[in-house]
Amino acid sequence: MITAEQVPPIGHSTASNVSPGSVDDAYQLARLYDSLGFSMIPIRPGTKVAASGWKRNQTERASIDEVLPWIAAGNGLGVVLGQVSNGWVCRDFDDESAFERWAEAYPQLADSLPRSRTGRGFHVYVRVAEKAKTKAWRDGELRGDAAYVVIPPSEHPTAAGAYQWIIHPHQGEPARVLAATGLNRSWLVTEKIEKQSTQNGFSADSVVSVSLSKTVGAVSVGQWEAIQDAIELTVPPAIGNRSGGKFNGLFRLARKVIAILGGRPGPDLTEQIGMAWFEAAQHVIGTGDPGVTCADFAHAIESVRAPDSGDPIAMAFEASKALPIPPFVQRFAAFNESAPTIQLAKLVVSLDQRFSGGVWYLSCHVAGRLVGMKHSHAHSVLKKWVKDGILKIVEPGKPGKPGNKATRYQFVGGRVENSAEA
Structure with missing residues (x-):
């Protein structure tokens, strides 16, 4: 067993999942990571996946004497983020353009925080004072407690080369500690993305065209x-x-x-x-x-009925803005083309398109908030469309407080029999 005192000198490492330029530094980097409080795990060669179970590593750090044999066996290294690693979290930027937008908005942080190059983009590291949940955005995500990332000098599975430090942890600001409560609205999200976001935290640019029949x-x-x-x-x-x-x-x-x-x-x-x-x-x-x-x-x-590409209701609402006025509310357009009832009709049609004519869910509270009407008014309109045969109730929801089970509908466009109330 290799111990911390038996780290091979530079040029004598046997690791195979690190790049030739970094293989000599693998043991030294492991010792640095240990000093920073990283909870390290072994990464299977040529992949991004853990080489063994890592539940223990979410609450307990492996000793350096445990880590060094992983490197000797040819594994790469990963770090389990969050409180177990002294609060270290990682902002994962999917590509260089995403990082550049953020760097333009926060140049001081971009020039000082530890940063590594990945296959397509960058990882930016910082310490936070509280627990930080993993969050996904259009241009990447925040990796927080109970998540891990691959760290240098591990070989990247798809890119030619390895994960590399651009700003090394000992060159950056390892002592900087930010408040986790402000992560998603401050330094982690670019100004450009924030300006595009709606009141629902959804960006129109992130709409993905998905067809379940394709x-x-x-x-x-x-x-x-x-x-x-x-x-x-x-x-x-x-x-x-x-x-x-x-x-x-x-x-x-x-x-x-x-x-x-x-x-x-x-x-x-x-x-x-x-x-x-x-x-x-x-x-x-x-x-x-x-x-x-x-x-x-x-x-x-x-x-699968709802792909995980964001909030399907919010995405359908964004897509509905480009739709023509549906025939069943056309008679109201002469009075006000942007009336909430017309917006709700377009949302219903958009949901039908998004779910390929299948079943979808919609609560009166969410519908009302999106189109700008009281939830009781949304309930009345949806109920009328059920009666008129425009909608069919597949499974009634649980009315009352926001967050209760939403009603599952299907757009049918013609008169149908319904035994349930909207």
Whole structure:
């Protein structure tokens, strides 16, 4: 076993998952990370996935004597973020343009905070005082408590080269501690994105065209890298005794994959993605049969009704703004083309298009907030459209307080019989 005192001198490392230019520094970097309080985990060679279970590492840091053999075995390194790592979190920018927009808005932070280059963009690191949840934005995400990122000098699975420090942790501002409560509205989100956001926290630029009836057979390099990121995010640290834990992870992955591809993957691609998830999750799912996992993932793909590309209701509302006035409210347009009732009608049509003629959910509170009418008025309008045969109630919701179960509708356009009340 290699100990901290037995770190090979520069030029004598045996690690194989780090780039030639960085392999000599792997042991020294591990010792630096240890001094910074990083909770390190081994990363499987040529991937972004953990080489072993890492639930323990969310609350307890591995010692340097545990870490060094991982490097000797050819593994890369990752850091479990959040409080276990002295509050270190990471802002993941998907590409260089995303980082440049942020750097233009916050030049002092961009020039001082530790930053590493990834395959497409950058990781920017900072310490925060409280717990920070992982958050997704149009141009990347914040990785916080119970999430991990791959750190230099690990080899990147798709890019030619390795993760590299641009501003080294010991050159940056490791002592800087920000308030986690302001993360999503301050330095982590670019001004450009904030100005585009609506009152619902949704940006129109992030609308993804998704068709659940579309089958995708091939992917680009960028799409496959995004799928690998999705695999990393959906592999749980442990399944435990909770039933359905494995399928929950696969279903979350299926929603993300469909959003990335703009449609359902074909059979061969579905199996390829299922195998990749199996390889990443094998140490926690407790099964040696990849065929079962691939079958479960294929079932998850077929079960998806709402891809994970953002809030589907908010996205449908943004898309509805470009739609013509629906015929069933055309008679009101002469009085006010922007009336809330007309906006609600366009939202209903947009939801029908987004869910490919299938079933969708909508609460009166959400509908009213989006189109600018009282929820009681939204209830009355939707109820009338049900009576007129424009909408069909598939499953009634639970009326009352915001957040209660929403009613599930289907747009039918003609008169139908309904036994449920809106």
